Amino acid sequence: MSANGNAIVTGAASGIGAATARELAARGYRVALLDRNGKGAKAVTAALPPVDAGAHFAFEVDVADEPTLVETFAMAVAYLGTLDALVTSAGVADMTPFMELDAATFRQVYDDNVVGTFLCLREAGRHMPRGGRICTVASVAGLRGGGLSGTAAYAASKGAVLALTKSAARALAERGISVNTIAPGATLTPMIEEAWRNEAHRKRVEAMSVMNRTGAPDEIARAIAFLVSPDASYITGATLVADGGLVMY
Ligand SMILES: NC(=O)c1ccc[n+]([C@@H]2O[C@H](COP(=O)([O-])OP(=O)(O)OC[C@H]3O[C@@H](n4cnc5c(N)ncnc54)[C@H](O)[C@@H]3O)[C@@H](O)[C@H]2O)c1
Numbered sequence: 001m002s003a004n005g006n007a008i009v010t011g012a013a014s015g016i017g018a019a020t021a022r023e024l025a026a027r028g029y030r031v032a033l034l035d036r037n038g039k040g041a042k043a044v045t046a047a048l049p050p051v052d053a054g055a056h057f058a059f060e061v062d063v064a065d066e067p068t069l070v071e072t073f074a075m076a077v078a079y080l081g082t083l084d085a086l087v088t089s090a091g092v093a094d095m096t097p098f099m100e101l102d103a104a105t106f107r108q109v110y111d112d113n114v115v116g117t118f119l120c121l122r123e124a125g126r127h128m129p130r131g132g133r134i135c136t137v138a139s140v141a142g143l144r145g146g147g148l149s150g151t152a153a154y155a156a157s158k159g160a161v162l163a164l165t166k167s168a169a170r171a172l173a174e175r176g177i178s179v180n181t182i183a184p185g186a187t188l189t190p191m192i193e194e195a196w197r198n199e200a201h202r203k204r205v206e207a208m209s210v211m212n213r214t215g216a217p218d219e220i221a222r223a224i225a226f227l228v229s230p231d232a233s234y235i236t237g238a239t240l241v242a243d244g245g246l247v248m249y
Pocket residue numbers: 010011012013014015016017034035036037040061062063064089090091092093112116137138139140183184185186187188189190191192
């Protein structure tokens with residue numbers, strides 16, 4: 001086992017997930033990177049600092065595809081040997097205005113953001129030993145009801161991630177597993193790059209936080225690394241808001 005154990009990070013090909021994989025590897029974790037963008041996950045994996053316990057590894061998987069996720073999750077755990085930490089960063093944004101939103105889009109966002117997160121939580125429950133730690137990735141959109149870059153489908157899905165995290169914290173406590181969530185504010189990743197090209201929009205959103213700036217993926221990754229570390233030993237079912245003082249939840 002590596003100095004700080006073994007971790008699975010989903011959505012690790014990009015943005016917050018990639019930054020988290022880097023942060024955990026730098027802290028000595030051996031990391032399995034899951035993403036439906038297999039090529040991107042491989043590229044991130046290749047640039048991770050090596051750890052004593054062996055190579056990091058990338059797995060291509062859609063986290064919302066139940067049979068494939070179950071199989072891939074088991075393969076990743078078998079490859080790692082044991083699973084100490086899980087971070088579920090896989091997710092999609094949606095900016096369809098409320099009155100233009102249809103059920104198919106709503107369901108697709110829910111599938112990726114909520115069902116995908118649920119399946120990973122359940123599989124972690126199956127494979128993690130006592131002492132395991134999980135961090136899901138919600139959003140301030142789930143607390144505020146959207147209104148930054150994402151809208152109804154996204155906000156509702158992230159509200160569901162907040163509730164799902166608490167539900168999992170209750171269910172997995174008897175197995176000795178802690179489950180928390182991070183609710184990032186606007187964080188500069190490919191997810192918001194397009195929206196941030198509109199400078200007036202970017203400035204409006206930034207001005208809503210007392211720090212008056214966009215977050216960096218590394219800042220979110222460090223907060224996640226804390227939540228899956230032994231330093232957070234008495235924390236479960238909690239929401240850590242990392243948003244520069246926007247919501248002050
Ligand atoms: N960037 C922000 O401002 C922000 C703010 C709050 C919350 N978040 C959340 O953080 C998480 C990461 O977002 P990001 O900004 O890094 O976005 P990103 O687009 O850079 O990365 C998301 C990654 O998830 C992967 N992914 C999406 N759906 C998947 C699926 N079904 N199966 C497997 N992989 C899948 C994508 O391929 C991509 O690599 C998301 O859950 C997002 O909602 C982001």
